[in-house]
Amino acid sequence: MLILSRKKDEKLVIGDSIEITVVDIRGDVVKLGINAPADVKIYRAELLDAIRAANIEAVAQADADLSSIEKKLKNKK
Amino acid sequence: MTDTGEKIKFTSSRFGEIEIPEKDLIHVPEGIIGFQHLTRFALLDTSGGESQFLWLQAVDEPKLAFIITDPLIFVPGYGIDMSEPDLARIGAMQKSPPALFAIVTVPQDNPDSISANLLAPLIFFEKESLMYQVVLEKGNWPIRCPLLEYVPEAGKASNAGGAEPC
Numbered sequence: 001m002l003i004l005s006r007k008k009d010e011k012l013v014i015g016d017s018i019e020i021t022v023v024d025i026r027g028d029v030v031k032l033g034i035n036a037p038a039d040v041k042i043y044r045a046e047l048l049d050a051i052r053a054a055n056i057e058a059v060a061q062a063d064a065d066l067s068s069i070e071k072k073l074k075n076k077k
Numbered sequence: 078m079t080d081t082g083e084k085i086k087f088t089s090s091r092f093g094e095i096e097i098p099e100k101d102l103i104h105v106p107e108g109i110i111g112f113q114h115l116t117r118f119a120l121l122d123t124s125g126g127e128s129q130f131l132w133l134q135a136v137d138e139p140k141l142a143f144i145i146t147d148p149l150i151f152v153p154g155y156g157i158d159m160s161e162p163d164l165a166r167i168g169a170m171q172k173s174p175p176a177l178f179a180i181v182t183v184p185q186d187n188p189d190s191i192s193a194n195l196l197a198p199l200i201f202f203e204k205e206s207l208m209y210q211v212v213l214e215k216g217n218w219p220i221r222c223p224l225l226e227y228v229p230e231a232g233k234a235s236n237a238g239g240a241e242p243c
Binding site for chain 1: 089090091109110111112127128129130132140141142143144160161162163165166180181182183184185188189191194196197210212214220221224225
């Protein structure tokens with residue numbers, strides 16, 4: 001992993017089209033400004049981690065039996 | 078694109094040998110988050126339309142399938158507000174309005190706590206046979222919306238009191 005030190009208002013450039021600015025530093029919180037092309041996905045890593053975990057958990061067992069749930073759903077309606 | 082007469086054969090741990098027309102193959106170019114290596118899926122419904130659930134089976138991994146559902150059945154107020162990057166990447170280029178699916182989790186030890194992921198739904202462009210999992214950062218939708226606990230009551234206007242869990 002590349003590790004760089006930056007001060008407030010200093011920037012980083014990634015590739016030809018992504019620019020990250022350190023907007024503010026307060027205590028242990030760093031505020032970043034990101035300029036990137038409109039189609040680049042930018043997420044907080046923990047959000048993607050949570051979705052990845054949920055997807056892995058959702059992988060269905062081949063013998064999963066939905067019939068009792070379907071029945072309960074119908075009865076509830 | 079492809080010869081509509083072509084058939085695709087694959088194996089599913091749950092359903093065995095399967096053959097579908099190649100045009101029914103669903104392409105997930107960006108993959109499902111955590112499963113980016115799998116880009117070909119098939120939508121399987123063995124209930125003849127009776128069930129609220131469908132199976133999204135990976136064509137290249139017999140053991141990998143997701144149970145999915147139409148989230149609007151359970152949460153009538155559900156809607157998606159795609160992020161700008163998602164719109165730029167996938168929204169603008171599609172001509173037909175997409176269908177929405179949510180990935181369902183059925184815990185083995187407690188099937189009644191079945192839930193649907195409303196935070197990261199699947200957007201399906203049927204005409205183009207393209208599917209994407211998108212992350213809805215704006216809507217505050219839960220990653221695990223309980224389905225058995227939340228069923229809209231007939232007499233109650235949905236989302237009236239703001240008491241809905243999802």
